Amino acid sequence: MASLESLWKSGREGTLSPLEQLRAWALFTVQKEDGGEEAVNYAAIAARVTKVGGGEPTREAIRQHIERVEKDPDWYPGKNYRKRSGPQAVLHGKKRKQVAKSAMDLKKEGAEPTYPAIAARCPAAVANPATKKPVDKKQVYSVLKTACYDRSPEEPWVCEPVYTRRFLPDDLLDLRLRWAQRLLDAGYTAGWFYRHVVWVDLCHTIIPGDEKKALAQTYARKAKNRWHSQDAKEYNRNLSAPKHALSQCSFKDEKVWWGFAMFRGKTHVEVFGDDFPGENPEGAALFGEKLPGIIAMRAPRSSKQKPRVLFSDRGKGFYAPNGYITHKWSAALTEGPH
Helix, strand or coil, rough: CHHHHHHCCCCCCCCCCCCHHHHHHHHHHHHHHCCCCHHCCCCHHCCCCCCCCCCCCCCHHHHHHHHHHHCCCCCCCCCCCCCCEEEEEEEECCHHHHHHHHHHHHHHCCCCCHHHHHHHHHHHEEEECCCCCCHHHHHHHHHHHHHHHCCCCEEEEEEEEECCCCCCHHHHHHHHHHCCHHHHHHHHCHHHHHHEEEEEEEEEEEECCCHHHHHHHHHHHHCCCEEEEHCCCHHHHHHHCCCHHHHHCCCCCCCEEEEEEECCCCCEEECCCCCCCCCCHHHHHHHHHHHHHHHEEEEEECCCCCCCCCEECCCCCECCCCEEEEEEHHHHHCCCCC
């Protein structure tokens, strides 16, 4: 439950919090008792109170507020006079509490509170009584933003980038900047790269062999954005997950190698068999042998000139540690139209 301080001082941005509403009514009462109705100065009252988010209300807003309070014998600070439009939200009351509890329980157990995970944990709570189907994920995420927290209800979850333990050294930043500047100075344009360059790389995917590994991969993929409270960013479970779960193969896991080629707005993925040698010159050579067919298949038939420039990183299959292209990768490309 929200703290007493939060209930008194919070509210919709641009309005008066319950505490400021009470302050305005108290100032009005003092002015009225000291000098009667003629002594009431709504502008002076407005200058003594502050809206949620900052700023002073207008004189007319204070007058309407006082008039409403004077006419309502059941008034209390924070009473909502706004008329609700549209149907009542499905996730309210017990349903809302159950969704919030399920999401926080998932996180405490080490799982990521995603929409599918929450729906599986509490299917009855997320079901729309009218359609018997789960509500839209936006409604679930709205509960996460307002009712879920790590330490304090006053710090509800946000979904934003989490802290990482990695950085790029300044010398590498400088090298990348100079390299990019050389390309620009040489006159290479975006159109030239689009017409002439094929971007290639060798990759692999680890298919998890058990639930523990699948969970570790989920955390690794969610390293950029994760549900957490602002005051709990340093919590271990809120930090960036290690990437090795996506690259290292355990006993029960299966590693699948694949290569991709991107050019002229298209992406081709070539999946290799179990006998693929991996990220080495032999594997790169096998990939290179397939590239002419890939380019011929994906390039528009109307193209008079196919792209002939390959761009890769300095992976072990493409380049040796000394920076020179590997012989097998070079030989495979020499036989093609590159």
